Amino acid sequence: MRIFAKNIFYFMFQRKISVRFAPSPTGPLHIGGVRTALYNYLFAKKNGGTFILRIEDTDSQRFVPGAEEYIIESFNWLGITFDEGPHKGGQYGPYRQSERKAIYRQYVDFLLEQKLAYIAFDTPAELETQRNEIPNFQYDASTRLSMRNSLTLPHKETQALMDSGTQYVVRIKIEPNQIIQVNDLIRGEISVNSSIIDDKVLYKSADGLPTYHLANIVDDHLMEISHVIRGEEWLPSAPLHVILYKYLGWEDTMPQFAHLPLLLKPEGNGKLSKRDGDRLGFPVFPLQWRDPKTGETSSGYRETGYLPEAVINFLALLGWNPGDDREILSINELIENFSLEKCSKSGAKFDYKKGEWFNHQYIQQKSNEEIAGLFLPILESHAGAGFACPSIDKITKVVGLVKERVNFVKDIWNQSAFFFVAPTAYDEKTVQKRWKEDSAERLKELITLLQAVTDFSAKNTEQTVMSWIEANTYHTGNIMNVFRLALVGEAKGPHIFDITEIIGKEETITRIKKAINELG
Ligand code: GLU
Helix, strand or coil: CHHHHHHHHHHHCCCCCEEEECCCCCCCCCHHHHHHHHHHHHHHHHCCCEEEECECCCCHHHCCCCHHHHHHHHHHHHCCCCCEECCCECCCCCCEHHHCHHHHHHHHHHHHHCCCEEEECCCHHHHHHHHHHCCCCCCCCCCHHHCCECCCCCHHHHHHHHHCCCCCEEEECCCCCCEEEEEECCCEEEEEEHHHCCCCEEEECCCCEECHHHHHHHHHHHCCCCEEEEEHHHHHHHHHHHHHHHHCCCHHHCCEEEEECCEECCCCCCECCHHHHHHHCCCCECCCEECCCCCCEECEHHHHCCCHHHHHHHHHCCCECCCCCCCCCCHHHHHHHCCHHHECCCCEECCHHHHHHHHHHHHHHCCHHHHHHHHHHHHHHHHCCCCCCCCHHHHHHHHHHHHHHCCCHHHHHHHHHHHHCCCCCCCHHHHHHHCCCCHHHHHHHHHHHHHCCCCCCHHHHHHHHHHHHHHCCCCHHHHHHHHHHHHHCCCCCCCHHHHHHHHHHHHHHHHHHHHHHHHC
């Protein structure tokens, strides 16, 4: 009958889709948290739902200043937008749990009245003693009657203790030996015996704040969350959450759960950690973060030079796939194809090299002009003072010639510096191998030849130079190698005549003269 009623409810009033990302501001957002938020966002967009940002800051001990701002800035950079949140407002606010103190207290009182929770006075020292005496001590049905709480103390004494300001906590009273079922959209049905769950603390008189579990459930209910999509590390809390929904009488509107697979180390053995990033040289945070206590700085995807689109695409495929072998998907394609059913149960290896590959792909996809805009500040910082910045047209052409060689915009400098500044030294090995007796003589002739060229386009210059080489039966390789050495300073770079077209006639000749001077 119950199940029937529930189905009817869902049929008749198709539940509005509403999801939330609920980080605790205890430090920089981990890249796994970014993926969780992304999946919530994709799910909301796909289903025409609402996406809420809620800051779970009830643990004042672990609160880190700046963390909330960091979270919001990260999502701004990535283009993941919330419909409601502390920075935007909305109909379910406030969106910071520390500002919802008064709301939680009434539910604590309700649970106490219903005898589904009780007051406990055990001090940390007393709990420690129990832990030392009883192996695998757990505060639950088997031990609660030997502890100092409202179940063991006379009512009057409990009241007196509370009146005198003795600190207490409120614990949930878990009924042992019940089968608790969690229905997870990714993992299916999970059954747990309630005896393994302890009487978790729901509220602390010390700060008048609820703990994570209570605040999380109350807010998901009040904010009418339809789906809780979160990391696998929260799966062990789910049975307790199911019990809380039941105790609070909200079973019928309990959200659907979906626990996302873990992000694993690149080698696949165990959970991805910050240390893996330090060890292998990749960021695990979206933005650079400076720890306010230690002053230690951790690198971020943004500062490392990732494009936000590439990060989104990379993360989207860590634990989900579109059902075919497509890899490059725009945000709209991700939204269109997203479903929780296509999320995998098993952990996803954090293949950071693949992340670099995605960045490479997105650099190729973007117009040369856009990449030139991103490269401009990098170019200016390298070229130094007194640098006459070339036109954006010229930079755009250079970008077009070298971008296929880079994974990051900043690496364009290494591939293209010679377009902007003349070589200051010549690679010794190349000089030894390529600079011949007659090189200076040939280059002098080349200068005369080039001086007469009026159309300095790659095509025309190439034809002119090639005909000259042919007419004189010179060795093409010998000439081109020293020509390149004069222009670039080493044996690398794109097609020579693409270089000459871009740097122009005057600069080409100046560089050849300089090489003759210095290499003789
Ligand atoms: N505050 C928890 C966190 O930091 C929220 C977990 C959940 O989404 O229920 O991830």
